[in-house]
Amino acid sequence: xxxVAPASTASHAAPEPAPRRRRRREKTRWWxxxxxxLGLVAMVMPFVWMILGSFKTDAEIRQYPTxxxxxxxxxxxxxxxFGRLDFTTFFVNSIVVAxxxxxxxxxFCSMVxxxxxxxxxxxxxxxxxxxxxxxxxxxxxxxxxxxxLTANLGLVNSYPGLILPFLIAPIGVFxxxxxxxxxxDELIEAARIDGASEWRIFxxxxxxxxxxxxxxxxxxxxxxxxxxxxxxxxxxxxEDMYTLPVALALYSVxxxxxxxxxMMAGAVVVVVPVLAVFVLLQRYFVQGxxxxxxx
Amino acid sequence: MTLTAWMFALPFVVxxxxxxxxxxxxxxxxxxxxxxxxxxxTPFQVNIVGLDNYARLxxxxxxxxxxxxxxxxxxxxxxxxxxxxxxxxxxxxKGIRRFRTVFRVGYYAPVVTSIVAIAIVWRFILxxxxxxxxxLSLFGIQGPDWLQSTTWALxxxxxxxxxxxxxxxxxxxxxxxxxxxxEHHEAAMVDGANAWQRFWNITIPAMRPALLxxxxxxxxxxxxxxxxxxxxxxxxxxxxxxxxxxxxxQQFGFGNYAYASAASYVLFLAIVILSLIxxxxxxxxD
Numbered sequence: 001x002x003x004v005a006p007a008s009t010a011s012h013a014a015p016e017p018a019p020r021r022r023r024r025r026e027k028t029r030w031w032x033x034x035x036x037x038l039g040l041v042a043m044v045m046p047f048v049w050m051i052l053g054s055f056k057t058d059a060e061i062r063q064y065p066t067x068x069x070x071x072x073x074x075x076x077x078x079x080x081x082f083g084r085l086d087f088t089t090f091f092v093n094s095i096v097v098a099x100x101x102x103x104x105x106x107x108f109c110s111m112v113x114x115x116x117x118x119x120x121x122x123x124x125x126x127x128x129x130x131x132x133x134x135x136x137x138x139x140x141x142x143x144x145x146x147x148x149l150t151a152n153l154g155l156v157n158s159y160p161g162l163i164l165p166f167l168i169a170p171i172g173v174f175x176x177x178x179x180x181x182x183x184x185d186e187l188i189e190a191a192r193i194d195g196a197s198e199w200r201i202f203x204x205x206x207x208x209x210x211x212x213x214x215x216x217x218x219x220x221x222x223x224x225x226x227x228x229x230x231x232x233x234x235x236x237x238x239e240d241m242y243t244l245p246v247a248l249a250l251y252s253v254x255x256x257x258x259x260x261x262x263m264m265a266g267a268v269v270v271v272v273p274v275l276a277v278f279v280l281l282q283r284y285f286v287q288g289x290x291x292x293x294x295x
Numbered sequence: 296m297t298l299t300a301w302m303f304a305l306p307f308v309v310x311x312x313x314x315x316x317x318x319x320x321x322x323x324x325x326x327x328x329x330x331x332x333x334x335x336x337t338p339f340q341v342n343i344v345g346l347d348n349y350a351r352l353x354x355x356x357x358x359x360x361x362x363x364x365x366x367x368x369x370x371x372x373x374x375x376x377x378x379x380x381x382x383x384x385x386x387x388x389k390g391i392r393r394f395r396t397v398f399r400v401g402y403y404a405p406v407v408t409s410i411v412a413i414a415i416v417w418r419f420i421l422x423x424x425x426x427x428x429x430x431l432s433l434f435g436i437q438g439p440d441w442l443q444s445t446t447w448a449l450x451x452x453x454x455x456x457x458x459x460x461x462x463x464x465x466x467x468x469x470x471x472x473x474x475x476x477x478e479h480h481e482a483a484m485v486d487g488a489n490a491w492q493r494f495w496n497i498t499i500p501a502m503r504p505a506l507l508x509x510x511x512x513x514x515x516x517x518x519x520x521x522x523x524x525x526x527x528x529x530x531x532x533x534x535x536x537x538x539x540x541x542x543x544x545q546q547f548g549f550g551n552y553a554y555a556s557a558a559s560y561v562l563f564l565a566i567v568i569l570s571l572i573x574x575x576x577x578x579x580x581d
Contacts, residue, residue: 032386033394039383040401043458047404049426050416061419112307121300127308134315138519138566140543140559144552145321146314148338165314168307198299227409229522230544245411249526252415260419267412278407282400 050271053264054078061260077265085256087269089240090247097162097232097243098225104167105221106214113176114202118188128177131170139230147234157237166225172217179213180206215284226274244270326557332550341553348557358558360534361542362565364449368538369517369569372453372460377509379457380464385498387465388472399469403462410459414526417455418442421527442528445535452523452536460516464509471505472498507577514569518562539565 053061055073081087115121116128146165147156155161183206191201207214232243242250248266256262301308326348328341352358383402387395405413420426421441428438441451479497488496499506521540524530530537530545539562546555 029391032389032391036383036386036391036398039379040398043401043405043461045426046413046416046420046458047408049420050412053416053419062424108307108310111303115300115303119300119303121297121304124300127304130316131311134311134319136515136563136566136570137315137319138515138540138559138562140519140521140540141322141556141563142315142318144547144556144559145318145325147547148321148335148552149313149318151335152338164310168310168314170315173307198303202303223407227411229409229411229525234547245409248409248415249411249522252418252526253529263415264419267409267415270412271408274407274409275404278404279400282396282403 047271047275050264050267053261054268056261056264058259058261061264077261078269080262081265081269085247085251085262086239087244087247087266090242090244091269093162093236093241094226094243094245096159098222100159100163101166101225102218102221104163105169105172106217108168109172109176109217110207110210110214111202112173113180114206116173116177117180118183118185118206119198131173134170135174143231143234146231150235156235157241159241161235162232162241162243165231166228169221169224172221175217175220176210176213179210183209212284219281219284223274322556323560325553326560328553330553330556332552334552344553348554349561351554352557352561357534357537358539358542361530361537361539362561364535364537365518365520365539365562365565367449368453368456368520369514372456372517373510373513375453376457376460376513377464377506380461380509381468383461383465384468384472385494387469399465402465405459406462408459410522411526413459414455414523417451418527421451443532445532448528448532448535452520452527455523455527456517456520460513464513467505467509468502471502475501503577507573510573510577511570514573515566518566518569 052068052070054077055075056070057074057076060067060071112127116124142165150156150161150165153161155164187205188201191205196204227245228243229245229249232246233249236242236246239247248263248270251257251266252263325338325341327343327345329344329347330338330341334341383398387398391398422428423438423440423443427441431438439447441447475498479501480493483493483497519540520538521544524536524538524541525544528536530541539558543555543558543562546558
């Protein structure tokens with residue numbers, strides 16, 4: 001909290017009298033709120049409209065001029081979605097994939113992160129450089145060879161095919177390494193003197209201190225997997241293997257394309273779970289971005 | 296010691312080689328061959344054709360168009376996103392105390408959401424009789440059929456991408472603003488510098504690393520521009536929104552594996568070049 005200097009002492013540094021300055025500052029502040037609020041409306045409006053639209057009938061959405069609130073709200077769209085279009089399966093697929101991808105990243109990125117941060121070994125620098133270099137490679141570069149590989153392993157249209165390529169991520173390694181670098185070496189040395197093995201140190205000393213980093217990694221990875229589109233689109237070839245975004249994208253261009261309310265409800269099913277988690281955990285999200293972003 | 300360390304690294308290294316480094320190298324190799332769907336089971340028996348795929352790419356007007364679209368998208372959307380995010384971050388950093396969390400959550404919400412779902416909602420917002428044109432009609436403006444117009448389709452996707460990415464940069468800028476030393480501002484104020492001068496001479500230089508970082512990650516992200524045209528326009532109308540990533544995906548779908556790999560490597564090169572340029576211009580002072 002900044003302390004406000006009394007007007008008498010502030011005035012000699014300022015060219016204009018304090019009351020007028022304060023009034024002017026309050027006016028700017030008022031404008032800031034107006035601008036930020038208008039921006040907020042623009043940011044949130046598509047979500048509001050999506051949720052409201054999911055409770056409308058198609059006729060009502062198409063009617064012009066548009067009415068904002070549903071006249072008589074209906075859950076018919078959701079019934080069709082989970083009944084006839086089988087979004088339950090896609091939901092389960094998305095969750096299964098995201099859970100395994102997240103677990104894999106936590107385990108494998110933590111392990112290699114520990115080696116990179118706290119152990120000395122030959123090839124360490126090279127490994128880290130390679131990991132960082134792949135951060136720049138766009139997803140489309142790998143997907144053709146990945147598809148050939150997946151096809152030859154017989155994994156097309158299977159959970160392993162959806163999951164395996166994402167069990168690790170360079171950004172996860174980077175995150176865990178950076179965090180572990182900040183942990184005190186003394187604890188590790190003390191444990192070594194006590195005769196603990198590296199595995200024991202990793203599991204009992206290091207990992208328990210990595211809470212914030214693991215939380216960030218979990219959020220980012222789960223989210224990335226949940227929203228992932230290109231690879232599932234390529235690998236999931238029959239409906240029973242679709243994830244939510246794939247199902248939604250493919251249904252939205254077929255015969256259901258004109259079914260506005262249905263598509264809105266589909267979007268709600270994809271978006272609202274993560275949105276809810278985000279609102280609850282927003283503090284950690286923001287920390288996570290700052291943690292992975294800068295430094 | 297080395298052995299134990301490698302035991303920790305091993306699972307990652309195996310997955311990394313098989314599913315990342317390997318495919319990256321393989322993609323480059325593949326781009327010099329004539330591999331198609333029929334070689335799927337025997338990928339090592341393809342013919343080497345040298346740079347043929349690359350030559351063909353640059354003779355294909357659709358590919359050239361896709362590059363032009365992608366670059367237009369990047370050149371317009373990156374500064375726009377950065378500018379708006381900076382405005383929001385400055386506003387949130389200054390004076391605003393109440394509703395701060397609400398603003399932060401609201402501006403960040405689009406970032407965490409699935410772009411496919413969002414694209415579908417935006418498709419309806421951008422209908423000729425959709426929400427946006429309804430809003431414009433309040434001011435007596437007759438809006439276009441955004442996504443069906445060769446003029447407005449790309450700007451529509453840019454608008455959506457800016458909307459979605461402001462949040463990420465806002466958070467990065469907010470973190471950077473907190474690192475701007477207060478004393479510098481106070482000293483400049485005593486010297487009679489106005490708000491604008493302080494912004495240009497103190498805030499911006501102090502934020503240079505964050506601005507560079509933001510420009511690079513947004514540039515890399517936008518060059519890969521795929522989901523929006525896939526869901527909203529399928530690259531149309533008349534290839535007006537065909538992106539390079541979308542073109543690559545289409546060629547892959549036609550079974551032209553080698554050709555698609557070459558296209559993806561052109562995109563990769565573009566990313567490397569763009570990042571180098573950005574480092575040159577924005578990173579100069581470090």
